[in-house]
Amino acid sequence: xxxxxxxxxxDIKFKSAGPGKKLTEDSSSKPEVVQSSSGAKQNRxxxxxxxxxxxxxxxxxxxxxxxxxxxxxxxxxxxQGETSVESGAKVPxxxxxxxxxxxxxFTCPLTGATLTKSERDVHIKEAIFxxxxxxxxxxxxxxxxxxxxxxxxxxAAVDIISKYVENICKNPSExxxxxIKLSNKVFQEKVHCVEGSREFLQALGFTSVMLPVExxxxxxEFLVLPxxxxxxxxxxxxxxxxxxxxxxxxxxxxxxxxxxxxSSNAQRFELPPEFYNLTxxxxxxxxxxxxxxxxKNAMLRTxxxxxxxxxxxxxxxxxxxxxxxxxDGNLLQGTFYAWDRLPVLFxxxxxxxxxxxxxxxxxxxxxxKLQESEEVALAECNLVPAALLTFSWxxxxxxxxxxxxxxxxxxxxxxxxxxxxxxx
Numbered sequence: 001x002x003x004x005x006x007x008x009x010x011d012i013k014f015k016s017a018g019p020g021k022k023l024t025e026d027s028s029s030k031p032e033v034v035q036s037s038s039g040a041k042q043n044r045x046x047x048x049x050x051x052x053x054x055x056x057x058x059x060x061x062x063x064x065x066x067x068x069x070x071x072x073x074x075x076x077x078x079x080q081g082e083t084s085v086e087s088g089a090k091v092p093x094x095x096x097x098x099x100x101x102x103x104x105x106f107t108c109p110l111t112g113a114t115l116t117k118s119e120r121d122v123h124i125k126e127a128i129f130x131x132x133x134x135x136x137x138x139x140x141x142x143x144x145x146x147x148x149x150x151x152x153x154x155x156a157a158v159d160i161i162s163k164y165v166e167n168i169c170k171n172p173s174e175x176x177x178x179x180i181k182l183s184n185k186v187f188q189e190k191v192h193c194v195e196g197s198r199e200f201l202q203a204l205g206f207t208s209v210m211l212p213v214e215x216x217x218x219x220x221e222f223l224v225l226p227x228x229x230x231x232x233x234x235x236x237x238x239x240x241x242x243x244x245x246x247x248x249x250x251x252x253x254x255x256x257x258x259x260x261x262x263s264s265n266a267q268r269f270e271l272p273p274e275f276y277n278l279t280x281x282x283x284x285x286x287x288x289x290x291x292x293x294x295x296k297n298a299m300l301r302t303x304x305x306x307x308x309x310x311x312x313x314x315x316x317x318x319x320x321x322x323x324x325x326x327x328d329g330n331l332l333q334g335t336f337y338a339w340d341r342l343p344v345l346f347x348x349x350x351x352x353x354x355x356x357x358x359x360x361x362x363x364x365x366x367x368x369k370l371q372e373s374e375e376v377a378l379a380e381c382n383l384v385p386a387a388l389l390t391f392s393w394x395x396x397x398x399x400x401x402x403x404x405x406x407x408x409x410x411x412x413x414x415x416x417x418x419x420x421x422x423x424x
Contacts, residue, residue, distance in 0.1 A: 104335060106251035109252060137203045141243050145246040154194060257348070259421070260331040260332075261421070320385050366382075
């Protein structure tokens, strides 16, 4: 019957176009011609005006009826970047008031300032420069290990500078070991190119001096270190050790711990763009490409291929927003790196509890029991870009506490409960 109504709808559109009028895209084809069994063509007679109205009304009712949606694994693939398993996480929305968390923030370990992703690198660089007034050696070590992304180049520069110090300490009276010609090929290729290396040498006591060079006209720039006392040489070795053991200064992810009252919206997440490696437009484009190919490839993909695709999809997320439903119904929320390990998650929960020393369990969507001892990334546990977990105390321990006449442990710390919110 629906076919009959669709034919009527096409006739209505064609008739409404009228002579000489351009048809719309839906009605651009000619009126349908029904082929007889003999192959002869005959025009189908148009229905009466009353039949047209009745048919159009019936068709409208059919089209408005909602059909039940059956979710399949292919739907999950199409919706990647829009939803995650049992999480309700969606592609970033524009209205900040709708977001589950306002953004991703970091804490500077040098100043304690809270920073956005776009602010953190500039702020850390400024903070390191400010340290020169207090400790030039420490600041220059930070520069070497923070400002240079190529670890191999950093190691090469550190090794050469260490060799300079070793030669000076072994031969403190020999002037040649206390002079570094800046045009020297090794210095130019291995040391000069590493930001912070010259600042470290100057912190050791080297100063810039123009000196004549035998066999050539004019002078060249050298870094020259005055002869050092035995105590100064020991101090130089200690500073060399600080350079060798230096670590990059990295802003720490602010987990933004937040407590929420019991809510039916616990599984609903609206994430800001910072949670994604891809931009919203890139996600939309890729989602469309997958939708075009998913049906074609569905029957050809093996289990191993699907698992590889799932791993590739999870790498699109930088961060994940996790909520933990507690026995009293309250929720604990925190932000994590997608590659954070399970012990980090358990540590976060433990630090938020009054009695965090007691053993507890975390259950992931689908009933998977997470193990605190396993060094598994959150992304590998399908906990990105967002998920709702269930918390429960260890049953055996709680039974012992009850048998001893103890009370059930208090859950969240007062600092969290004092700022508890309601999910919108």
